[in-house]
Amino acid sequence: MRRIALVGSPNVGKSVIFNRLTGRYAVVSNYPGTTVEMSRGEALFGDVLAEVIDTPGTYSLLPSSEEEAVTRRLLWQEDVDLVLHVVDTKNLEHSLSLTFALMEAGFQLVLVLNMFDEAERLGLAVDAPRLEQRLGIPCVATIGPSGWGIDRLKQVVREALSLPTRVGNPGMRSRLVKYPPQIEQLLQESGRSMSRRYPFSARTTALLFLAGDGEIPGWLHPGDRRSLVKLAGAVSPHKVILALAEARREAGQRLLEGIMRKPEKLGSGSGYHWLDTLTLNPLTGIPILALIVYFLLYRFVGIFGAGFLVDFLDGEIFGRLFNPFVNHLVDRLVPNPLLRELLAHEFGILTLGLRYAAAVVFPIVATFFASLALLEDSGYLPRLAYLLDKVFGIMGLSGKAVIPLTLGFGCGTMATLVTRTLETRRERLIATFILALAIPCSAQLGVIMALLAREPLALAMWAVTVGVVGLGASWLLSRLLPGSSPPFVMELPPLRWPVLGNVYVKTATRVNWYLSEIMPLFVWASVIIWVGRITGGLDWLIVAAAPLMEQLGLPADAARVFLYGFFRRDYGAAGLYDMQGMLTIGQLTVAAVTLTLFVPCIAQLVIMIKERGLGTALAIFGCVVPLAFLAGTALSRCLTMLGMM
Template sequence: MTEKTAGAAGRHLRVALAGQQNAGKSTLFNALTGVAQHIANYPGVTVDKKSGFYIEHGRRVEVVDLPGTYSLTSFSLEERVVRRFLYEERPDVVVNVLDASNLRRGLYLTAQLIELGHPLIVVVNMMDVAERRGLKIDLNALAQKLKVPVVASIGRKGVGREELRAAIRRIADEPDISPAISDARLDYGVLEETIGWVEERLADSSGLDAGAAVRGLAVKLVEGDAEAVRLVREDARQAVFLEDVAEARKNFEKAGDLSTGDHVAVVRDRWAGEIVTASVRESRKGAVSASERVDRLLLHRILAPFFLVLVVWGIYEISIVQGYELTKVTWPFLAALRNFAAQWLPEAGFLYDPQIRSLGLWMVDSANTLLNYVPIFLILFALIAILEDSGYMARIAFILDRILHRFGLHGQSTLPFILAGVFAGGCAVPGVMATKGIPDERARLATILTVPFMNCLAKIPLYTLLINIYFVEAKGLVLFYLSTITIFAALLVAKLLSVSVLRHKETAPFVMELPHYHLPTLTGVVRRSLDRTWLYIKKVGTVVVAVSVVVYVLLQFPGLSPDQEAVYEGRAEAAIAEFYDEMAGNSYLAAVPDQAALTGLVNVYTDYRTEKLMAQGADASKAVDARYETSYPAFYPFLKRSSDKEARAAERALKTLATTRKTLRREMKEERIVNSLLGQVGRSLEPVTQFAGFDWKINVALLSSFAARESSVATLGVLFQPSDGETDTLEERMGSEQRAAGYSALGAVALMLFFALYPPCLATTIMVRVQTQSYRWMIFSIVFPTFLGLSVASAIFTLGGYFALSGLQTLTITYFTAFAAVLVVGLFKRPFGRVLPPPGYSPRGAVS
C-alpha cells in the first residue's frame, strides 16, 4: 500500500470534484457538504477555492470543488489551477461530474482524468434533464467502458448523494478496486509508440509514480503543452529529452500534416463518441429541445439586443436602484454602530478631539462606507447567480463578444461595465468584482483597468455642479456627451492596453458553452450570494480600514499653526464666556460649574440632536427623550424646550454655544485641509495642472476625491466658502469666483473629462489589488489614468483656447473625434474562437 493509499484509509480523506462548467458541480458540492463550507482563493490567483467537509463513520471527508473546465490544457487560468491541484495535491479520490444531457462534451475531460491515474468516480448528474430530452443512459454500460464506478445523480434534489458517498467510501477502504490506468486508457494510434517511450523516460528519471501522472504528463509533452514542458524542464537533466520530444512531434506533424494536439483531440472525441453510442439511447431524436426553442427567441439576430437591454436594465434597477433604497434601512444600524463606538472612545473636546477618537471614528466611517454597499452586493450576486445557473449569462457573453473582442475585451466584460454605470448611477467596486468570471487573462485585466471610466453614481454630483454653472442652456446634451464618451474611452483604452502593456498576457481561445436552460435553486442562489458578499467584506474591509489610516494622516497633518490655534481658542473662550453671561442667575447653571462639565453638556446635546434626527416616528422620538432624561437628569432641561422660563433660556444659550462650536470646528477643519499634506501637494501641482485649467483648489478637491468621489464637491463646498451673511449656493459662489479669476466653460470641459478618466476611488483601487493579486497593477491603475486624464484635459484646454472655441464646441468636437476613433479601431478584426452549443443543438445565430 502506498503512502497516499494509507492516508486514504485513515481518518481524513480528500475528494476533488472536477467537471465542465454548468454540469451541476457546485450543486452536488452543496449537497455533500451542507453548510460546512469555506471559500477562499487559490494562492496567487483570483479563482475561487471552495472546500467543505462531511463526517462519515468517524472519518472526515474534505471535498474540494475545482473550477469548471473542459480540459486540462493550460490556456485559461481555471485549467491551470485544476491541473496544478491534481498534479501537486494528489487527492485521494477524484469525482468527475458529467452533465447527463451533454455527456459527450464532458467525456473529453474524463479521458484526461483517467490518464492522471487518480482513483476516479464518474457522477452522471442532471439525470432528470436528460430524461426530459428523451435520453436513456445505460449506467452499467458506461461503467464497463470507463472501467470506473458510475453514479447517477440529480444534485439539486439530493438524489444520488448517499450512493456517491458510498462509492467514495468503497474506494477509500478498498483502494485495489480502482482499476489500473492501462485498463481504460485511450489508444492514440500512430502516436502510441512515441508516448510509450516518453512514459518510460519519465518513470525512470522524473521521480513521478509509475502508472500515475506519468501517462497524462507524457501525452501533454507529446502535444507540446507549455505547462508540461515547464514542469519537466525544472529537472536540468531533461533538456536533451525535451529536444527529442520536440523533434518527434515535428516529424509527426510534418508527415501527417496534422498537429499532435489536433490528433489527440480527435482520438479523445472519437472515444467519447463511441462510449455515448454504446451507453446512450435517444427516444426523441430530431425533436427540438426547450432550450433551442427559447434561444430562437432570445438569440434572434434582431430581438436579442432588446432582450439583453431589458435584462441589463433589470439588473441595474433591482440591484443598484432598489438595493440602494435598502441602504436607507441598513444605514441607521451602521450609524448606531458609529455612535456605539463613539461612546467607548475618549470624550470629544470643545475644539480638539483626542487623536485616538478622531482616528477611531475615521476608521469606523471608512468601514461603514464599505458595509453600506452590502445590500446592493447581496442582491447583485444573487442576480448574477440566477443568470449563471439559468444559462443566460453565457448568452450575454455570446451576443456582445464579437464587438468587444475587437477592442481586446471579452463578452463577459459586459456585466462589469453595466454595474460600474455605463450611463450613470453604477459603482466601480462591484464592476471590478464582476470581472472575476472572465476566463481570458488579457481581457480580464483590460476590463479591470477600464471599468473605472464608467459613470458611477459618485461622479454625478461634480458633473451636475459644473453643468449648472457653465451649461445651463444645454444640460441634457452635455450629460449625454459625458455618459457616452466614457464608453468610447473605455474601448479605446482597452485596445491600447491590449496591444501594449498587456500584449504578453496569456489569452485563451474563445470557447463558450451554451448550456441548456435550468431553473436555479433558491438554496444555491442564496448561498452563493452570501458567500461572495462575505468574501468581499473580509478581503476589502481589512484593507480599506488600513488604507484609511494613511488618508487620515495626509488630511490631518501637519495641522494648524500655533497662531491659528490661538485665534480659534480665543473665539472659543469668548463663546464660553458669553454662555456663562447669559446663564447668570439661572438655577440650571449649577449643572455646569466648570468648562469640563460644559464640554460634556455640549457633547450630550450633539448626541441628543443626532439621535432625535435619526428617530423613526413619534414613539422612537419619545424613547430618546426618556433615555436622556434618565441618563442625564441634570443636563436634560438644556436639551428639550419646556414651559419653564429658565429651562428655555438655558436651551437657547446652549444652542447658541453649540452652533458656535460647530462653526469653529468646521472652519478649523477647512484650514487643516488647506494646510495638510494634500493641500500642500495641491499647490505644488499648479505648475503642471495649469495647462488643464486647474488651480490649487481644484487640485485639492481632486486629491480628496480619491478617498471617495463624492468628496470632490464636498471639498469644493469647503474651499469656496460664503462670506458672512451670504446664502448663495455653491454653484453661485464657485461660478462667480471662477469667472472673476478668468475661468470659462472650456475649463469645466477639461475638468469633467479629466474626472471621467481619473483614477478609481480608494475602494475600487483596493478591489483592483484584490482581483489582480498585484500591487503593481493597483499602482498602474492610479498612475496611468492620471497621466491619460491630465494629457487629455491639457490638450483640450490648450487647443480649445488656441482656436477660441466655446466649451460646448470643444466638447462636441472631442465627442465626435472619439466616436470616429472607435469606428476606425473597430474595423480591425481579430480571430474569434468557437461557441460550443449542446450536442445536436444549433440555435439560429448561436454559432460564430
C-alpha cells in the same frame, strides 16, 4: 484527511452536487496566483471525514484555459484520493474523453451522471449498470437540484474511500483507449525511460508532454525531461493532440454502443426551449440582454444595493447611530487627540474604514454576487458573451465584459472586482483601465447631472468628451498591449432554472470571503489618510495641485474637491456642488470632465492594487491622472477659444 475532487466541464452542475455533499460550510478562495475561484468544504461519508474540492470547469487534462490549468495543477500537486467526474448525462459521449484521461492518469474515479432527468426527457438516458460494467468504475445517476441520487453517491464515495488510496490500475484501464501505433510505441519507450514516479501515470505524463504541454516539463525530473524531449522530436504536438482526442472519441462511441441512444437528431433547433432560441438571436437577444442588465444590474444592484441599501446603512445606521456613538465613546475614553482622529471622526478606522466596508461595499457586493450566481446557474452568461463578442472586440474585450462595465455605472470598486470574471489577463487589464478612466460611478453621475442638467449643451459636451477619451484610450491600449483577443470558442449550455438554495450558498460564501479580504485594506486606507492629515501632506498636495487647477481654468480651491473627493466620494461631490456659484458653466463642464476621468475613489484604487497588483495599478493610475488633466486642459482651451469660460 482524505481528499475528494469534483471535476467536470463548465455547466454540468458541479457546484450543486458540491453543496449537496458539503452542506453550507464551504470556503471560496482564489487558487494561489490566479483569479480562478475554487470552493473547499468538508463532508462526512459514513464515519469518514473528507475534504471536498469543487474545481473550475475542465474539459481535458491538457489545459487550454486558466481554469483548466488550475484544475490540472490541483490534481497534480494535492494528494487527491478520489475524483468524482461530474457529467451532464446527455453529453456523456463527449464527456467520456475526460473520464478516459482521468482513468489513464491513475485516479480512483467515480462517474457522476448528473442531470439524468434532462437526458431521459430527450430520450438519451443511459443504462448505468452496464456502463459501470464496461468502464470498470462506479457510475451514479443524479439530479442535482432535487437531490435525487445523492444518497447513493455518498454511499459509493464511502465505499471507494474505504479502499486503499490510488488502487487505479492504469495498465489494465488504459486498454479502453488505444492510440495509433506510432504514439503507442513512443509511450512505451517513454514509460521505460522515465525513472521517477509522478502524480499522474507515466503514460499520461508522457502523453501530455508529447502534446506540447507548457507546464508538465517543469514538473519533471531533469533526467526524465531530457529523455522525453528526445522522444518528442519524433512527432508534432498537433498530431498527438488530434490522435488522442480521436482515439478517445472512438473509444467513447464504442463504449456506449447499445447502452445509450445516439443524439442523432442533429438539432432541427426544436430540441431547445423557445426562450433558449430567443436569447441567441440578436433581434430578440439584445432586448432580452438589455432587460436583464437593466433589472438585475441597474435596478437590483445599482438602485437597490448601491442606492437604497447603501443610503440606509451609511446614512441611517452609521451616520446617525454608529458614528456619533463611536465618536462620543472615543472622545471620552481616548485622551490623545491624534489617536482620536485615527479611530473616529471624519477619517477614522472605525468611522471611515469599517463604515466603508460594512455600509458601502457589503450591500453592493451582496446584491451583485446574488445576481451573478443567478446568471451563472441559469446558463445565461455564455449567451451574453456570444451576443456582445463583436462589439466589445473593438476595445479588445470579449462580450463577457458587459458585466463589469455596466456595474461601473453603479460602483467602480465593485466593477473592478468583477473584472476577475474575464478570461485573460489582458482583458482584465483593459477593463480595469476603462473603469478607472471613463466610467462615472453613481455618486459622480448624480452630482454631474445635478450640476449640468440645466445646460443641455454642457451635458452633451461632457458626455462626448468622456466617451471619446474613454473609447480612444481603450482602443489604443488594446493595440499597444501584447497579445490579441483569444479565439472565441465556447460551449452554449441550455437555459436552466437556478436552484435558489444554491444561489444563496454561492452568494453567502463569496460575500464572506470577499469581506474578509477587503476589511484590512479599508483599515489601511484610513491609516494613510490619517498620516496625510497629521503630517500636513494632504494640505501640501492641495497647494501643489494649484497650478494644475490654473491650467484647467479653475480656481485653486478646486484642488480640495479633487483630493478629498478621491478619499470620500460624498465629499468630492458635495464640494463641487458648493462651489457651483463661483464657477461659470464652462468651468463646471471642465471640472465635471476631469473629475469623471480621474480615478473615482480610494476604494477603487485599493481594489485595483488587490486585483491587478501594485505595479499595474500604479501604472494605470499614472496614465489615468495625466489623461484626465490633459483632457480637461484641452477642453478648457477649446472652451476659452469659443468664449465659454
